[in-house]
Amino acid sequence: MADTILVVVEQREGKLNRVSWETITAGQAIAAATGWTLEAAVVGGSATSFAGEVAAKKVAKVYAVEAPQFDPYTPDAFAAALKQFLAQNQPKLVLMPHTYQVRDFVPKLATAMGRTVISDCVGFKHEGGKLVFTRQMFQGKLAADVSFTGDAPWFATFQNGAFRGDKAEAGASAAPVETVKVEIAADVIRNKPQEVFKEAKQAVDLTQAEIIVAVGRGIKEQKNIEIAKQLAEALGGDLAASRPICDSGWLPMDRQIGSSGQTVAPKLYLALGISGAIQHIVGMKGSRAIIAVNKDSEAPIFEIADYAIVGNLFDIVPPLIEEVKKAKAG
Amino acid sequence: MKILVCMKQVPQKDAPLKLNESGAWIREDVSYEVNEPDAYALEEALRQREKHKGEVVVITSGPARAQQVLREALAKGADRAIHLEDAKFVGLDAFNTAKAFAAAIKDEQFDLIFTGLQSDDYGYAQTGVILAELLGWPHATIIMQIEKTETGIRVKRELEAGYFQFVDMPTPAVLTIQSGINKLRYATLIGIKQAKNKPLRKVSLADVQSAIGENLQRIERLYVPQKTKKTEHIEGAPGEIAKKLVDKLRNELRVL
Numbered sequence: 302m303a304d305t306i307l308v309v310v311e312q313r314e315g316k317l318n319r320v321s322w323e324t325i326t327a328g329q330a331i332a333a334a335t336g337w338t339l340e341a342a343v344v345g346g347s348a349t350s351f352a353g354e355v356a357a358k359k360v361a362k363v364y365a366v367e368a369p370q371f372d373p374y375t376p377d378a379f380a381a382a383l384k385q386f387l388a389q390n391q392p393k394l395v396l397m398p399h400t401y402q403v404r405d406f407v408p409k410l411a412t413a414m415g416r417t418v419i420s421d422c423v424g425f426k427h428e429g430g431k432l433v434f435t436r437q438m439f440q441g442k443l444a445a446d447v448s449f450t451g452d453a454p455w456f457a458t459f460q461n462g463a464f465r466g467d468k469a470e471a472g473a474s475a476a477p478v479e480t481v482k483v484e485i486a487a488d489v490i491r492n493k494p495q496e497v498f499k500e501a502k503q504a505v506d507l508t509q510a511e512i513i514v515a516v517g518r519g520i521k522e523q524k525n526i527e528i529a530k531q532l533a534e535a536l537g538g539d540l541a542a543s544r545p546i547c548d549s550g551w552l553p554m555d556r557q558i559g560s561s562g563q564t565v566a567p568k569l570y571l572a573l574g575i576s577g578a579i580q581h582i583v584g585m586k587g588s589r590a591i592i593a594v595n596k597d598s599e600a601p602i603f604e605i606a607d608y609a610i611v612g613n614l615f616d617i618v619p620p621l622i623e624e625v626k627k628a629k630a631g
Numbered sequence: 632m633k634i635l636v637c638m639k640q641v642p643q644k645d646a647p648l649k650l651n652e653s654g655a656w657i658r659e660d661v662s663y664e665v666n667e668p669d670a671y672a673l674e675e676a677l678r679q680r681e682k683h684k685g686e687v688v689v690i691t692s693g694p695a696r697a698q699q700v701l702r703e704a705l706a707k708g709a710d711r712a713i714h715l716e717d718a719k720f721v722g723l724d725a726f727n728t729a730k731a732f733a734a735a736i737k738d739e740q741f742d743l744i745f746t747g748l749q750s751d752d753y754g755y756a757q758t759g760v761i762l763a764e765l766l767g768w769p770h771a772t773i774i775m776q777i778e779k780t781e782t783g784i785r786v787k788r789e790l791e792a793g794y795f796q797f798v799d800m801p802t803p804a805v806l807t808i809q810s811g812i813n814k815l816r817y818a819t820l821i822g823i824k825q826a827k828n829k830p831l832r833k834v835s836l837a838d839v840q841s842a843i844g845e846n847l848q849r850i851e852r853l854y855v856p857q858k859t860k861k862t863e864h865i866e867g868a869p870g871e872i873a874k875k876l877v878d879k880l881r882n883e884l885r886v887l
Contacts, residue, residue, distance in 0.1 A: 400791065404757075406760075408756075408760035411726075421754060433851055438752065440754070443650075443657070448851050451845070451848075491769040492771060492798050492800045493800070496796070497795070498794065498795055536886070545811075561793075568884065569880070589884075597645050599648075601856075604858055604860070604862075608864075609865065612869070620869050620873035627877075
């Protein structure tokens with residue numbers, strides 16, 4: 302039997318998330334490079350109902366893996382069910398989106414099978430018959446090409462934005478859908494999740510902002526946030542921050558950009574003293590233009606900046622505020 | 632409550648990194664610090680002990696330099712420490728690191744094990760979950776709150792895009808802790824003094840060798856990421872930079 306790639310997509314309330322489509326694109330690219338067969342699996346209480354959407358893409362087959370215990374999500378149920386499914390299905394490579402949910406169960410699943418996960422990948426290479434996965438390390442300062450040295454199935458997860466979800470190729474005709482019912486013993490599930498909720502209404506919606514001035518650790522003290530605020534006001538933009546600033550309570554949590562905060566794509570993103578950890582980058586790399594000010598010339602934020610200013614933000618921001626005001630007045 | 636906190640020493644955030652001769656790892660002569668989420672995990676363990684009594688034990692793996700992380704944790708109030716001491720531990724994948732930890736604590740009985748949600752160096756975000764599976768314990772990840780209940784614990788998980796969820800679970804359990812769950816404390820002078828006399832158990836690679844196997848993944852090469860974007864550097868005195876930037880904002884980005 303030919304080697305198979307299985308993409309396990311993630312859905313919430315019957316809708317696939319964007320990074321799942323991106324992972325399908327990744328699977329299609331790896332299939333094209335290796336000649337392996339691409340299949341997909343949708344997992345949920347009633348997975349069959351949304352398997353059709355995935356079957357419209359260029360995949361050989363879609364499995365709708367169903368069990369009543371999938372809802373609400375628990376790592377115990379997902380790991381137990383997928384372990385059973387993969388033991389029968391035996392793919393060479395299992396791809397998943399690097400979401401919080403996947404992070405929660407896939408290391409458990411791989412461990413239960415005596416396997417490993419190359420997590421949070423941003424790309425792959427197929428060189429001389431060998432498949433390697435590229436991932437960021439040291440907060441994005443370095444990249445690593447990582448290979449599997451053990452037996453299949455190999456597990457890899459892809460970071461948000463690593464591939465273009467809208468580039469997922471459609472199939473010539475709909476792929477067959479096979480419903481797989483999985484039995485999960487009652488005592489397998491130990492955690493009892495309560496309802497999902499949102500903390501106090503998000504007062505600030507940064508997703509619609511056209512200009513964002515964001516501050517990171519480089520701002521050093523809470524009182525210094527004032528100059529960033531003045532710059533944001535002068536530009537007619539909104540103030541935002543990286544996670545550590547909100548963790549410290551210097552700005553409210555609803556101004557946080559990144560994987561645990563908001564994902565934004567303004568016309569201008571001005572990053573002040575933000576080093577550019579992966580968790581922050583995923584929330585803002587879609588910005589049309591990025592200006593970064595940082596005193597560390599090796600800060601990863603410069604990798605994605607359109608305009609880079611290596612220097613002390615406290616020297617640069619005050620004259621910038623004045624120049625912006627002048628320009629607006631003129 | 633007896634809590635184990637897994638901690639890691641990582642290169643300082645702004646430390647310039649250079650590749651070593653192998654091209655698959657960094658030169659280790661850089662400044663190090665405690666992995667940030669692990670500091671929050673320790674703080675949470677100390678707070679739980681203050682509420683419910685018990686013991687806080689810290690564990691790390693790595694060469695002699697990694698002991699600094701344990702010393703700092705002891706100075707902040709941890710009761711004792713375990714150091715898996717060998718430079719080779721640095722090169723283990725998450726599966727093997729978790730196996731080594733499981734072997735090192737096999738005679739202990741913890742109620743909870745905390746880890747930071749991920750490390751600033753490898754960034755696997757896996758070791759804690761793997762450790763739970765090896766021990767046969769339940770786990771929950773990216774935790775922002777922990778309450779003791781009659782049957783175990785209730786934790787608050789952070790989900791994506793500002794969503795949260797409470798989860799009731801039995802103990803013993805492994806929790807991966809999110810940065811910002813609490814406010815970090817500083818070590819006191821007395822704490823630093825007392826730390827010197829607190830027990831620190833050393834575990835050698837030989838002690839846990841039988842528990843670990845070959846790594847299941849390998850770093851083939853490490854490199855500075857290729858830029859996908861053309862970046863224009865704006866240089867000069869601050870005043871000049873400000874003028875040049877405003878010109879870009881007006882004429883190229885058209886946001887002014």
